[in-house]
Amino acid sequence: MSIAERKERQKIELRTKILDAARTLFLEQGYEQTSIRNIADRIEYSPTTIYLYFKDKDDVFYALHQDGFALLRQFMRPLEHVSDPFERLKALSKVYTTFAMENTELYDLMFTMPAPMKALAEKEEWTEGDNAFNFLLQTVRECQSQGYFEGMDAEVLSYTVWSMVHGICSLEIRGRCVKVLSEATYENIVSKATAQVVEILDRMHTKR
Amino acid sequence: MSIAERKERQKIELRTKILDAARTLFLEQGYEQTSIRNIADRIEYSPTTIYLYFKDKDDVFYALHQDGFALLRQFMRPLEHVSDPFERLKALSKVYTTFAMENTELYDLMFTMPAPMKALAEKEEWTEGDNAFNFLLQTVRECQSQGYFEGMDAEVLSYTVWSMVHGICSLEIRGRCVKVLSEATYENIVSKATAQVVEILDRMHTKR
DNA sequence: TTATTTACTTAACGATGTAAAGTTAATTAA
DNA sequence: TTAATTAACTTTACATCGTTAAGTAAATAA
Known part of the structure; x- marks a missing residue:
């Protein structure tokens, strides 16, 4: 054999x-x-x-796309040891944008290119995507059990938080903001906006 | 003649x-x-x-892309009559996501496809993009002069708000969330998340 | 009436994804 | 040991793409 x-x-x-x-x-x-x-x-x-x-070209890129999620999960690994969920959530935002900026092409493939999605559509489940999202969702839920984000739907809120950081990275990677922001603001805009998101989370929370 | x-x-x-x-x-x-x-x-x-x-294919799509911004500006027009800037900001978020959902292909071209950007890179200024962004920026500044968003940079905050709603639309249009959200949450996720953003703005503001 | 310019077309190049048919070598069955 | 089968890979081919260069015919100017 x-x-x-x-x-x-x-x-x-x-x-x-x-x-x-x-x-x-x-x-x-x-x-x-x-x-x-x-x-x-x-x-x-x-x-x-x-x-x-x-199967076809898309299938090749689907495989690379999957690798990307494995790498993102690697980036998130250290956060598992942050016990305070609200701190973890804020750190997660930073880790996410860092990952995106250090792997722009890969990030693009993971979240904006059409290529891997045709292949993904044929699969039934998507473990790698679930894993990453569930880490966020779990964190949000823990925040809520500590009194944060009162009365909000955990899943919707997770999606919204994800949208915030994704929006930041995606606008930057796809170059939609260069011509529109002042030079001074554009410098390091991703980390500035990420800090802004963190501050927004800080300001909005109503901890009992 | x-x-x-x-x-x-x-x-x-x-x-x-x-x-x-x-x-x-x-x-x-x-x-x-x-x-x-x-x-x-x-x-x-x-x-x-x-x-x-x-000039080339990209140039054709650049023209369509420009049309898109004109249309987006049309969508924003009624908001010019909303005198309360904070209300205007919240309404703007909703108008933005509505525009995106009613014109998904066009939105994609405006904010995620690479095609028009090569053509745009050659131009010096981008009036259509500036117009749309400045409407948001102006609104944020008015909010601040009424005591909202104290101590935050108006331009960065505008970019962040833009990122939030863009992230929501972009994840949905590019289909990255279908497999990851529960069926119930996925239904109408864009309007749910937009409402979430509005609520976040509401909760965070510190009006004097 | 001749020359020139304008508006458009034909033909062609090199590239793409991919399907069908062909080939060669390794393995199995007789 | 030899013939048949299977596996792994290649050659050829098709339709399509963006784009350039050379050609053509009609409108205009000299």
Whole structure:
């Protein structure tokens, strides 16, 4: 049975090679420059070989997209040791925008590009996305059990908080604010706006 | 000189025809299906004619993108008569998300697609974008002069508020939340989250 | 009447995603 | 040991894309 095992190993190896090449090209040259042919060139296989390992181009990017959520989860890991949920929530906002700014292309793929979504639509569940969101949701719930955000729906509030930080990163990454903000304000706008969100959370809470 | 005038008129007419066709295709079939060839087919001209009126494909979408901002400004028009700036700010949030949800493809083009930005980068100023943002900025400043948002930077706060509502619309339009929210929460999530933002603004304000 | 300009088209290039058919080597069955 | 089968990969091909360069025919100017 060792022969079959070797083959299995080799299949996984090539799949990984494809993904590595795709990731490198994607991070270096962006989505548009990452074609099936470019990926194939880089690993010295014919373009159509890739279709033996992935359904289509979107499926390749779906795999990278999944990696992104794993990495985001890594970023969030240290926060698990912050016991005060309100502090954790505020720290989470900062970690989130930091992740986005340090991995802009990847963030874009995770949250704004259409590519991986067609592939995701076919899957039934989405563990990686759930994991990240549930960490936020859990934190919000703990805040509420300590008297914060009284009378608000935890899930809706989580979505709203997520929207806030996502909006900050997304406007910046997609370059919609450069022409509209003053030069001084634009510098470091993401961290300024994140601090603003934190302050808004601080000011609004009604702790009993 | 009437002959030159007629020619001028005809040029504008064809330019408009191109844009109308592009808009129709874009709204009906999305960005990917809107090719130069498809646009040309629809108006019964050869594809290359379009290049006599627009620099490249991005330039066509830049024009549509501009139209979008004009339309958004239309949506905001009635708010000019709301004298209380804090009420105006809250109404603006709702108007913004309504605009986005009623014009999802256009909103996407305005705030997330890369296409129009390459063309925009070459322009020096961006009146349409400025107009919309300044309406928000002006409102925030008026709020402050009435004692709201004490000690906060108006421009940064405007960007943050914009981020909040943009984040809400963008996550929904790009379909990143369907798989992650419960069915009940997902229904009408945009208006729920917008209401949440309004409530957050309400709760945080420290009016003297 | 001839020359020039304007408005448009035809033809072509290099690139894309992907399907179908072909090939070669490894494995299994006889 | 040999023939048949399967697995892994490639070659070829198609339709489409954005865009450039060269051509054409009609309108205008000289």
